[in-house]
Amino acid sequence: MLAPASKVAEKSRAQVNQPVDHIKEQELELELLALSIKSFKSAEEWVSKVITQRLSEIEEKANSIPFQEIADKPTWQNNSAWQILEEDLSLTEAESFLISLVFISQFQPSSLMPLWANEQLIYWAGGRKEKEQVSIVPTLRTVLFLLSGLNATKRAFYYDQLVSSRLFKEQIFITQLGSMDSLENQMIKLSDEYYRWLMNGKKVSIGVSADFPAVLLETNQKFEDLVHKQSVLDQLESLTDFVQSQQTLYDHDDFARKVKPGYVSMLYGPPGTGKTMTVAVLGRKLGLDVYAVDLSRVVSKYIGETEKNLEKIFDRLEGKRCILFFDEADALFGKRTEVKDARDRYANQEVAYLLQKIERFPGLVILASNYNQNLDNAFKRRILTSIFIPPPAENEREILWKKALPDNFKYETDQLPIDLANSYQLTGANISNIIKLACLKATRDKTNLLTKSTVAPFIKLEQNKEKGL
Numbered sequence: 238m239l240a241p242a243s244k245v246a247e248k249s250r251a252q253v254n255q256p257v258d259h260i261k262e263q264e265l266e267l268e269l270l271a272l273s274i275k276s277f278k279s280a281e282e283w284v285s286k287v288i289t290q291r292l293s294e295i296e297e298k299a300n301s302i303p304f305q306e307i308a309d310k311p312t313w314q315n316n317s318a319w320q321i322l323e324e325d326l327s328l329t330e331a332e333s334f335l336i337s338l339v340f341i342s343q344f345q346p347s348s349l350m351p352l353w354a355n356e357q358l359i360y361w362a363g364g365r366k367e368k369e370q371v372s373i374v375p376t377l378r379t380v381l382f383l384l385s386g387l388n389a390t391k392r393a394f395y396y397d398q399l400v401s402s403r404l405f406k407e408q409i410f411i412t413q414l415g416s417m418d419s420l421e422n423q424m425i426k427l428s429d430e431y432y433r434w435l436m437n438g439k440k441v442s443i444g445v446s447a448d449f450p451a452v453l454l455e456t457n458q459k460f461e462d463l464v465h466k467q468s469v470l471d472q473l474e475s476l477t478d479f480v481q482s483q484q485t486l487y488d489h490d491d492f493a494r495k496v497k498p499g500y501v502s503m504l505y506g507p508p509g510t511g512k513t514m515t516v517a518v519l520g521r522k523l524g525l526d527v528y529a530v531d532l533s534r535v536v537s538k539y540i541g542e543t544e545k546n547l548e549k550i551f552d553r554l555e556g557k558r559c560i561l562f563f564d565e566a567d568a569l570f571g572k573r574t575e576v577k578d579a580r581d582r583y584a585n586q587e588v589a590y591l592l593q594k595i596e597r598f599p600g601l602v603i604l605a606s607n608y609n610q611n612l613d614n615a616f617k618r619r620i621l622t623s624i625f626i627p628p629p630a631e632n633e634r635e636i637l638w639k640k641a642l643p644d645n646f647k648y649e650t651d652q653l654p655i656d657l658a659n660s661y662q663l664t665g666a667n668i669s670n671i672i673k674l675a676c677l678k679a680t681r682d683k684t685n686l687l688t689k690s691t692v693a694p695f696i697k698l699e700q701n702k703e704k705g706l
Contacts, residue, residue, distance in 0.1 A: 266437070268438075269317070269438025270438055272316055273317055275317070276313045276318075276319040277341075277435075277436075279311035279313065280311060280337035280340065280341060281337075281345065281348055282308075283310065283311050284341055287304065287383050288351060288383065289351075292351060292358070294387070295387075300388075301386025301387050303391070304330075304334070304385065310333060310334070322434075325558070331399065334380075335399060335404065336404070336409075336427075338383065339425050340427060340436075342372070343427060344432075349375065350372075350373075352379065353373050362382045363375070363376040363378025363382065364378075365424050374424040376421060376424055377423060380395075380399065381395055381396060381399075406555070408449075408549075409428060409431050410427060410428065449549055450531045450535050451530050451554075451561075452529050452531050453527070454513070454517045454520065454562060455527075456518055456521060458517070460518045460521070464629060464633050464636050464637050465511070465626065465633075466630070466633070469624060469625075472622060473515070473624065475502075476519060476601060477522065479500040480601055481523070483500075497596065498597075499595075499599050499601070499602065500600075500602070501620050501621055502601070502602070502604070502621060503603075503605075503606065503609065503612075503624065504605045504626055505605070505607065505608070506607070506625055506626035507607060507627075507664065508607055509664030510627065511626065511666070512605040513562075513564060516560065519560070519603075523560075525559050526557075527562055528550070528554060528561055530550060530562065532569070535547060536569070543569075547590070547594065551594050551598060554598075557600075559600060559601075561598065562604075563602070563604045564605045565605070566612065567606045569591060592615060595619060609623060628662065629664065631658050631659060632658070634658035634661075634663060634668070635654055635658035637658075637665050638653075638654035638658055643676065648687050648688075649687065649688040653687070657692065657696075661696055663696070663699065671692055671696055671699055674695040674698070675687050675691050678695075
């Protein structure tokens with residue numbers, strides 16, 4: 238379950254995600270940058286006090302005092318990335334210190350150089366020098382030394398706390414603590430999106446990579462641009478209700494105990510009816526990033542690789558407020574088959590694995606498929622709402638023809654979009670393609686007028702394409 242964030246933090250997130258005009262956007266960026274700088278200075282002062290104390294203990298051969306007695310943890314600036322991150326992940330004081338230390342090592346490494354002034358200190362404080370780099374990158378040994386000094390009991394306590402931290406599991410740090418080889422000597426660095434967020438206060442989306450096989454789904458369309466039957470729009474309200482009420486509801490212990498976290502919804506219907514666009518605009522309306530699973534990077538013919546690829550996604554997004562989107566969901570959540578060979582057995586295990594991960598995911602998961610009946614029955618039972626998106630009816634096609642036309646073009650007559658809607662049973666995707674080609678043709682003909690004769694050839698092209706001709 239996601240940790241509840243303060244109303245102030247929610248307001249900050251909403252501000253960053255909502256479209257604003259250029260001047261207001263610049264003002265907001267400067268405001269967030271100022272908050273980040275103030276928070277960084279507090280973090281730097283905190284870390285410096287701890288470093289000074291630990292170095293003096295070694296020099297004077299004194300007992301190590303508890304970490305919390307050296308200096309009070311800073312109270313981060315309201316609305317700052319530092320505050321939001323701490324609240325979202327319910328960070329312990331040790332985890333907040335870890336983030337402060339690692340950020341400083343990247344943003345202003347000179348602040349940490351006293352830790353590595355001589356060979357004896359390097360023995361206690363760890364740290365590793367990267368190739369062709371002047372600065373030294375902290376390791377887990379560095380963090381443990383600053384948190385516990387030379388107190389072995391405290392060292393063991395903080396070791397257990399940090400290696401199981403969500404900061405590593407969700408890849409907020411680049412180096413994951415997964416290998417048993419020289420665990421304490423692994424370098425720790427913030428991932429790019431979190432480093433940049435803490436630096437300038439502007440949230441950066443996770444980029445697609447080998448370690449994160451999903452892409453950010455973006456759109457310029459608004460929720461009001463959707464052309465669906467009212468029954469479809471009414472069902473979509475359940476998804477927005479969940480996102481807007483989730484934190485309040487799950488903050489109640491009895492609700493959290495009785496009601497499973499997360500929400501799984503299915504959008505199904507013929508191709509071209511706007512399933513992907515619906516998910517994209519829903520994310521924009523809610524101020525949430527939408528991460529679409531890249532099946533080409535996930536599905537593997539090698540046994541066990543598909544699960545590993547999916548694990549990267551679920552781990553990375555577990556604590557992030559976002560929408561996880563699976564297009565062509567039947568490719569992953571298809572019906573389990575009768576076991577005839579090893580491949581069938583492992584394919585069934587993949588589906589079982591996905592069922593477990595989906596059930597435990599605390600956020601909103603949306604699936605899209607052309608054919609609902611192709612999904613595994615056990616998975617269907619875990620879908621909270623299945624929303625059928627049918628092909629547009631005549632009145633909806635008329636709206637689509639009108640909405641699809643750019644402002645710098647116009648139809649020959651006001652009656653034309655009505656006639657096209659009456660004459661041709663096309664989807665929104667078909668109409669969008671036709672308009673694009675027709676506008677290109679009109680531009681070549683040095684006109685901004687679309688006539689029936691202009692669009693007719695492209696309607697035929699779309700129809701033939703649908704028939705596979």
